[in-house]
Amino acid sequence: MSSFELIGKKEPLENIKAGIASGRLSHxxxxxxxxxxxxxxxxxxxxxxxxxxxxxxxCGICAQCQKIDKDIHPDVFNIFPAGKSETIGVKEIAPIKASINIKPNDADFKFFIINEAERMNKYAQNAILKMIEEPPEDSIFILTSQNSQALLATVLSRVTKIALGPAEKEEIEAFLKKNYSDFSNEEIKEAAKNSGGNIGTAISLLQNEQEREILKDSQTVAINIIEKDRALLNLSLGKYSKQKTLAQNLVNNVKQIYREAYFALAEKDSITEVALKISQRLSLKAILGIIDSCDRFSENLSRNVGLSLALTAFEIECANIIDNK
Ligand SMILES: [Zn+2]
Structure with a gap:
């Protein structure tokens, strides 16, 4: 368990190992x-x-492992969303149909990885469903998804679900200390604390000072919203009135914090300090309202509404929600 990406994944890994050992790994x-x-x-x-x-x-060093690591294994087929709408349609899964009945080249199996599987349209999902209902012995499908509930129930009922959850803060901290020793203990603690248990986020927080600043600012904004401090809210949003991408990142972070607060209230999830504070102060409805405002901000930007105007609208909407909570 040396690699960082396996942090927090002991249990899913054990499940896979057991499946392989018993020869009953799901297809x-x-x-x-x-x-x-x-x-x-x-x-x-x-x-x-x-x-x-x-x-x-x-082992990570044999020819087979190396080919997998370098993405050049001939028996691994990666399917991604494509086109303007970023969907996976029948066209995208055509390579699977073409190869599923052919013997593997190198390995004992062919692997079909469907990345962001929730982006499959229903035609693609039904086609995949047919294949996973009666898969050839040498074919293994791996679907990855950020939002698996968007998949058809029939597909969901046919797959072995493995949820990759957040890692423990201490685990992330230990990993960062070992692999990113250039950073101070203080910086490492801060990154682990704000990562939400996501090792990818922790590393980019550590490496990217700007990102860290935006995260801090988004926590300030999130708090200013519940404190009803319009002047401070205006000030902290105003800092971003000339940088569209950064403003978008800021509001995305605010949304993330409110989502955490939402889950804390709704499902008693473990969360960051700021989200906890919000969850103690606001109703579910108000939190959802703020999340909607974050989305509307993004929509406004994508419709080319001016940044200052979009930020002002965001500010007013948040203030209104707090007033009526
Ligand atoms: Zn190997």
């Missing part, structure tokens, strides 16, 4: 979890366990 696996949680890495890990030529699988 269709669904890996779900948010962006940066390590779905891609985890799917490669599964494949390496199945193709590795050494005893201690996956």
């Amino acid at each position: 269709a696996v669904l890996l779900s979890g948010e962006k940066g949680v390590g779905k891609k890495f985890f799917s490669k890990h599964i494949i390496k366990m199945l193709v590795c030529q050494n005893k201690n699988k996956p």
